[in-house]
Amino acid sequence: MMQAVPISLENCAKTFTDGTRALEPVDLAIAAGETLVLLGPSGCGKTTTLRLIAGLEQPDAGGRVLFGGEDVTALPIEKRNVGMVFQSYALFPNMSVAENIAYGLRLRRQSAAEQRARVGEMLALMRIERLADRSIDQLSGGQRQRVALARALAVRPRALLLDEPLTALDAKLRDTLRFEIDSLLRELGITAIYVTHDQAEAMALGDRIVVMDHGRIAQVGAPRDIYQRPASRYVAEFIGTMNRLSGHAEGEVFRCPGGYVAWPELPATAREILFRPEDTRIAAEGEAASLRGTVSAAFFCGDHVRLFVDVGEERPLVLETPARREYRHGETVALAVERHGLMVL
Amino acid sequence: MPRRQFLLLLLPAALFFSAFFLLPMARLFFIGASGESGWLAYLAIVTDANYFRALWTTLAVAAVTTVLTLAISSIAGVFLERHRFPGRAALVAAMTLPLAFPGVVVGFMVIMLAGRQGIIGEVFTMFGGERPIFAYSLAGLCMGYVYFSIPRTILTIMAAAEKLDPRLEEAARSFGATPWQVVRDVILPGLRPALISAGAICFATAVGAFGTAFTLATRIEVLPMVIYTEFTMSANIAMAAALSFSLGAVAWLALAVARSASGSTVAAAG
Numbered sequence: 001m002m003q004a005v006p007i008s009l010e011n012c013a014k015t016f017t018d019g020t021r022a023l024e025p026v027d028l029a030i031a032a033g034e035t036l037v038l039l040g041p042s043g044c045g046k047t048t049t050l051r052l053i054a055g056l057e058q059p060d061a062g063g064r065v066l067f068g069g070e071d072v073t074a075l076p077i078e079k080r081n082v083g084m085v086f087q088s089y090a091l092f093p094n095m096s097v098a099e100n101i102a103y104g105l106r107l108r109r110q111s112a113a114e115q116r117a118r119v120g121e122m123l124a125l126m127r128i129e130r131l132a133d134r135s136i137d138q139l140s141g142g143q144r145q146r147v148a149l150a151r152a153l154a155v156r157p158r159a160l161l162l163d164e165p166l167t168a169l170d171a172k173l174r175d176t177l178r179f180e181i182d183s184l185l186r187e188l189g190i191t192a193i194y195v196t197h198d199q200a201e202a203m204a205l206g207d208r209i210v211v212m213d214h215g216r217i218a219q220v221g222a223p224r225d226i227y228q229r230p231a232s233r234y235v236a237e238f239i240g241t242m243n244r245l246s247g248h249a250e251g252e253v254f255r256c257p258g259g260y261v262a263w264p265e266l267p268a269t270a271r272e273i274l275f276r277p278e279d280t281r282i283a284a285e286g287e288a289a290s291l292r293g294t295v296s297a298a299f300f301c302g303d304h305v306r307l308f309v310d311v312g313e314e315r316p317l318v319l320e321t322p323a324r325r326e327y328r329h330g331e332t333v334a335l336a337v338e339r340h341g342l343m344v345l
Numbered sequence: 346m347p348r349r350q351f352l353l354l355l356l357p358a359a360l361f362f363s364a365f366f367l368l369p370m371a372r373l374f375f376i377g378a379s380g381e382s383g384w385l386a387y388l389a390i391v392t393d394a395n396y397f398r399a400l401w402t403t404l405a406v407a408a409v410t411t412v413l414t415l416a417i418s419s420i421a422g423v424f425l426e427r428h429r430f431p432g433r434a435a436l437v438a439a440m441t442l443p444l445a446f447p448g449v450v451v452g453f454m455v456i457m458l459a460g461r462q463g464i465i466g467e468v469f470t471m472f473g474g475e476r477p478i479f480a481y482s483l484a485g486l487c488m489g490y491v492y493f494s495i496p497r498t499i500l501t502i503m504a505a506a507e508k509l510d511p512r513l514e515e516a517a518r519s520f521g522a523t524p525w526q527v528v529r530d531v532i533l534p535g536l537r538p539a540l541i542s543a544g545a546i547c548f549a550t551a552v553g554a555f556g557t558a559f560t561l562a563t564r565i566e567v568l569p570m571v572i573y574t575e576f577t578m579s580a581n582i583a584m585a586a587a588l589s590f591s592l593g594a595v596a597w598l599a600l601a602v603a604r605s606a607s608g609s610t611v612a613a614a615g
């Protein structure tokens with residue numbers, strides 16, 4: 001186990017010297033041992049937030065960064081004792097795997113025996129013992145990222161900061177490593193801040209997710225909350241797929257170009273209703289078909305078909321349906337929407 | 346590739362290489378042995394005290410020039426690559442200007458600076474001090490060599506510095522590395538191939554430089570000057586040829602060693 005430290009940002013904004021505002025004033029509290037994911041498209045301020053925590057950037061005047069009770073705002077990264085993992089791995093190419101992992105220990109002037117023991121532990125933890133004497137250019141991307149993790153953890157940092165660590169890897173490896181990082185973070189109980197633009201990664205790894213938009217926090221919450229109760233249209237559209245119908249309310253019925261949706265709790269002012277693909281289905285035979293549309297695309301995915309249905313909206317509705325039945329382009333289908341999945345934002 | 350095409354495409358390089366290098370070099374090699382002492386002329390460079398001293402002086406000047414040039418160019422190159430400020434482009438252009446100067450002009454500039462009427466001397470006398478004159482010493486020669494070596498070196502180092510991954514430095518800092526440790530563990534290893542290749546060219550150029558030596562080396566003997574003297578004053582063509590060949594071999598050796606040390610291609614220059 002490592003010493004877990006809570007981290008908080010108080011009123012942290014960041015304006016670069018050229019005048020660009022990368023981050024609006026942000027308050028954020030990260031519990032000890034928590035894995036917090038900063039999620040958003042490029043330019044949303046997530047990396048800037050991470051770099052403020054790391055000490056690679058200083059917040060604008062008035063901002064404070066706290067590790068535990070200690071104010072570290074003025075301390076540069078050298079003095080903060082944080083472990084960094086980068087998208088580009090950033091391993092020292094002039095050193096072997098073992099030398100890379102030992103680097104932080106060497107700077108701390110630990111004895112050769114201590115270094116050797118700790119490097120051994122880290123190699124075992126990441127299951128890369130046989131790579132110890134390899135040079136970096138002999139490693140695959142996945143191996144490099146394991147070495148980078150081992151190197152960052154070897155010095156027992158107060159927090160682990162990961163900047164898009166899986167983005168450079170191919171899809172399959174990303175899945176494997178995502179699983180490994182998840183078990184590792186849980187096992188170590190270390191405070192971790194993880195930056196990604198991949199919402200699937202964020203959902204899988206985060207105890208909580210911070211969705212960011214143009215230098216602001218759009219929503220903070222557990223993955224489930226964010227998915228099921230998005231605070232804004234931006235969050236709703238960024239996390240997962242969202243279906244949207246536009247029209248107007250008529251009592252308990254929402255009327256739209258493709259038909260209508262009945263919803264007892266429908267707000268009278270609703271101009272638009274949203275729902276997830278999993279709450280959308282092909283209407284059963286004999287069921288009142290309230291929405292009709294034509295199939296604009298059908299992707300066969302083995303166990304299911306991903307169907308795009310044009311109901312006269314700007315974008316087609318998306319749903320997943322069992323692959324038993326075949327759908328043809330242009331075919332007319334009747335749809336039903338589960339009431340519990342409906343929302344207005 | 347068909348054999349015919351292969352030979353045809355190799356032809357321009359082969360022709361050029363033969364006409365301007367292989368044939369004159371072979372001729373030079375045999376002329377070197379055509380004197381009174383025959384093939385022993387090649388040994389004279391180590392047996393004759395004067396020639397040997399000239400060889401050592403040449404190598405020492407070249408080595409000191411290389412070290413100074415690399416030190417200055419590394420600091421300036423990395424700095425210029427990382428900072429954007431008004432006048433930066435003009436400064437880079439000014440620093441690469443000596444590429445266009447003939448060696449004789451560079452030598453003349455050293456005299457203007459450190460000669461009998463030089464600026465350094467004027468400043469010293471203004472404050473009532475002794476007038477230091479080092480234009481014609483080894484220091485003056487090194488200064489001239491460093492001056493015309495910096496342009497090539499600085500451009501190579503700037504190109505290499507651009508490719509350094511800033512994340513590597515951030516990673517080192519996250520472990521608590523001081524600025525010096527970052528330089529030692531990240532920046533210098535990252536620049537190593539560029540330092541080796543630029544250093545080799547710098548060394549080889551300094552070994553063979555003539556124009557600057559011609560202006561400045563009135564009291565010191567460096568090999569290119571010795572060759573010139575043997576050729577024009579003593580008309581000892583055989584000895585001049587033998588020394589020329591040896592000088593070429595030394596420069597070539599420097600490049601070859603650098604090439605094997607860096608594992609990458611080092612441009613041959615001389």
